[in-house]
Amino acid sequence: MEDIWAGLSAAFQLIGTGDPDLIEITLRSIQVSFSALVIACLIALPLGTWLAVRRFRFRRATIAVLNAMMGLPPVVVGLIVYLLLSRSGPFGVLGLLFTPTAMIIAQVIIITPLIASITHQAMRELWAEYHDLLISLNTSKGQRIATLIRDGRRNLLTAALAGFGRAIGEVGAIMIVGGNIDHATRVLTTAIALETGKGDFALALGLGFVLISLALLVNLAIHTLSRTERDGRW
Amino acid sequence: MVSQVKIPTLTDAVVRKRGKTIIGPVDLALPRDGFTILLGPNGSGKTTLLRLLHGVERLSAGQLTWATSEALARARQAYVFQSPTILRRTVAQNLAYPLQLVKTPKAEIAAQVADWAARIGLDGALERYAPRLSGGEKQKLALARALIRKPEVLFLDEPSANLDGRATREIEALLIATHQQGTRIVMATHDLGQARRLASDVLFMLRGRIHERGQAPEIFNAPETPQLRAFLDGDIVE
Numbered sequence A: 001m002e003d004i005w006a007g008l009s010a011a012f013q014l015i016g017t018g019d020p021d022l023i024e025i026t027l028r029s030i031q032v033s034f035s036a037l038v039i040a041c042l043i044a045l046p047l048g049t050w051l052a053v054r055r056f057r058f059r060r061a062t063i064a065v066l067n068a069m070m071g072l073p074p075v076v077v078g079l080i081v082y083l084l085l086s087r088s089g090p091f092g093v094l095g096l097l098f099t100p101t102a103m104i105i106a107q108v109i110i111i112t113p114l115i116a117s118i119t120h121q122a123m124r125e126l127w128a129e130y131h132d133l134l135i136s137l138n139t140s141k142g143q144r145i146a147t148l149i150r151d152g153r154r155n156l157l158t159a160a161l162a163g164f165g166r167a168i169g170e171v172g173a174i175m176i177v178g179g180n181i182d183h184a185t186r187v188l189t190t191a192i193a194l195e196t197g198k199g200d201f202a203l204a205l206g207l208g209f210v211l212i213s214l215a216l217l218v219n220l221a222i223h224t225l226s227r228t229e230r231d232g233r234w
Numbered sequence B: 001m002v003s004q005v006k007i008p009t010l011t012d013a014v015v016r017k018r019g020k021t022i023i024g025p026v027d028l029a030l031p032r033d034g035f036t037i038l039l040g041p042n043g044s045g046k047t048t049l050l051r052l053l054h055g056v057e058r059l060s061a062g063q064l065t066w067a068t069s070e071a072l073a074r075a076r077q078a079y080v081f082q083s084p085t086i087l088r089r090t091v092a093q094n095l096a097y098p099l100q101l102v103k104t105p106k107a108e109i110a111a112q113v114a115d116w117a118a119r120i121g122l123d124g125a126l127e128r129y130a131p132r133l134s135g136g137e138k139q140k141l142a143l144a145r146a147l148i149r150k151p152e153v154l155f156l157d158e159p160s161a162n163l164d165g166r167a168t169r170e171i172e173a174l175l176i177a178t179h180q181q182g183t184r185i186v187m188a189t190h191d192l193g194q195a196r197r198l199a200s201d202v203l204f205m206l207r208g209r210i211h212e213r214g215q216a217p218e219i220f221n222a223p224e225t226p227q228l229r230a231f232l233d234g235d236i237v238e
């Protein structure tokens, strides 16, 4: 109990004084996860929309693969990316292992299926609703996609936020491929794991609060979005 | 104003779904002018026939021939579905949508939107989120949205199914005006009073086929088949 109270007050002190380590780690976390999010969205949003709108031969198989990938344990993703990027692996020459880039790659692999799957679900509903009208109004393919994206934008944003939430809280994969190197690849989750192991609860708790705040912020945003959906604002 | 028949001609048209014949065989060449009313019991194929004529339903057999090119004809048609699709946007944006698709100037869109909203009594609700409108308001919105591009042919699938008497009359006035300005109208309805008020000619459908057709006064005053007679009397027709 003593430890916790001491840790808590030290944690607030770190946050209050803007501890440089804490800030550095937080910013890196956001940077890595946000980069992963942007890349994952570039793949997943069009993919999910396309799966919803187009009928093609391997559509069902693609969806099945996507769902299976959603269930991949992050640690295993980390292991695979590690093997691919390690010196003796196929991409070893790039020297990416233990860099933020490696962490971004792992996170992209983890969150792309999630974002694509949520996008697919939402866009399929919207397409079913709009199909007859859009056909009847003689819309071009481009106009249809544009309409779906515009009117489904809340859902797309929700999908992206869910992806970000998963990325920022992920620890197993980035620990393996990033290596948790101080001032290089240490992020919120890996730092918490380390500091807890060392028994430095102050920093661990401080980082934990930051992480929780970020996660809460993301969930609040998702919640607000679904409320504006019901009220029909923007 | 109506230069060409923008409705396709059906020859031995058949629509099957899951092995079941829903329509046909049907031969149909509609006159270039008029207000055609589709009558028939539930499930007789009215909706499917309308969709077929609009070009959004696929034929299983037979032919569908357009007098002009299909692309040209389809661009000049509008359809109001039995359960109207309302875009997840405001009332104003719903009305503007068909005009935006054909790159209408902004000022023109604004003027049209204001005009049509007033005609359907939604001018006070322009900024409301359209999916939250009442069933009847949605139906009126869908109709106005269909009319806003001034179609040469208008297909309507029970446009006043959710409306009270007064709103029904408003819609009918709108349809009569639209027809007088030269729009060809084909409409399915269950409201026999409405059919009498609006029809210039009638198609009576039964089990996916056109069972009887004719000009309006004769069809109502002297139906030939016992089935149509029973239907007009409000009896159950099998």
Ligand SMILES: Nc1ncnc2c1ncn2[C@@H]1O[C@H](COP(=O)(O)OP(=O)(O)OP(=O)(O)O)[C@@H](O)[C@H]1O
Residues within 6 Å of the ligand: B017, B018, B022, B040, B041, B042, B043, B044, B045, B046, B047, B048, B049, B082
């Ligand atoms: N996609 C489909 N799959 C299977 N059956 C269908 C499909 N669409 C329509 N049907 C069937 O075709 C028949 C005709 O349907 P349609 O909707 O054209 O009738 P309707 O005259 O418009 O009926 P209502 O007055 O109830 O609107 C019905 O028996 C319906 O169940």
Ligand SMILES: [Mg+2]
Residues within 6 Å of the ligand: B046, B047, B048, B082, B157
């Ligand atoms: Mg119907």
